[in-house]
Amino acid sequence: MATHAAAKRLWKEYKDISNPRTGLKQVHVEIEDDNIFLWNVALMVIDKDADYNGAYLKGQLKFPSNYPFSPPGFKFTPPIYHPNVYNDGRLCISILHESGNDQNDEPDNETWSPAQSVESVLLSIISLLEDPNISSPANVDAAIAFKKHREEYRKRISVEVARSQANIPKGFVMPNAEDLKQNLKDEEERQDDEDWWEDNYYEAEDDYDDDEDDIEYDEEDQGLESDE
Known part of the structure; x- marks a missing residue:
């Protein structure tokens, strides 16, 4: 029963996000093999002041069968160089952590709850790409570079951006x-x-x-x- 309810909600959220008029312009989503619990996403960074501006970053969302009572998992594919991204591509962000976990030491209003949605997750990820949280890094080296060696950091990110742009589908116009x-x-x-x-x-x-x-x-x- 939980799986059916989760699938129904995910299909609705997928349609809302993909709506050409009111959906998320900076996100492209494809369902893998008609499995609504596995989304392949592309995130586009539009903010001109962001180091990742112009990037087309691919990732994958995996949803549990009891969604939305448990959060999805997300990882970049391939991994990217970012203070809040582990070397294997997994993302460290509060909204993907379950509330009530004392080990996380995060306010409940910043962690996952059933009131959250896929849209809020994707927008939070894009916001983190634009403005890294170096107080809680997943990649310490990237956090140090971001804080103390910005020019070196920006040069490396520019390589990441150029690499990501090779994944832009033919004929696709970036928003x-x-x-x-x-x-x-x-x-x-x-x-x-x-x-x-x-x-x-x-x-x-x-x-x-x-x-x-x-x-x-x-x-x-x-x-x-x-x-x-």
Whole structure:
């Protein structure tokens, strides 16, 4: 039962993320062999000030059968050079850690909960690519380079970016900052439309209930009339 519920939710999240109008422009997702629990993703860094700007980074999300009660796992394929990425490509980020784990020493509001979504995970990963967390590094050497040898760090990242761009599908156009602004505007309009329909639906229901309350039936009189 848990697997069926998890699959149903994941298909919905996949469709939302892949929506050409309101989905995530900086993310490309493919389901591996029709297995909804295994996503191949490409993350695009659009922030001009980020060291990984222009990158097309591939990774894989694996979901447990009891999703969303347990978080997915994520790793970059191939691994990348980043303070928060282990040498095998696994990512160290709070949102992928289960809450209530004393060993993590992380606030519960930053760790995984069923209220989180695939979208929030992907956006958190992109945010970490743009702004590494060197206070909790998975790759200590990369964290030291980021903090003390920025030019050397940037040169190495530029190699990573160039390597990643070789994976951009033929004919694919990388999104830019304007695309993201339009994406946000479309999402806000969609949310406004949903709110409008929801508000009007409940207002119509209230009006209907009020109309019913206004109707009074005098059963005794009706009975007398029918006797005549």
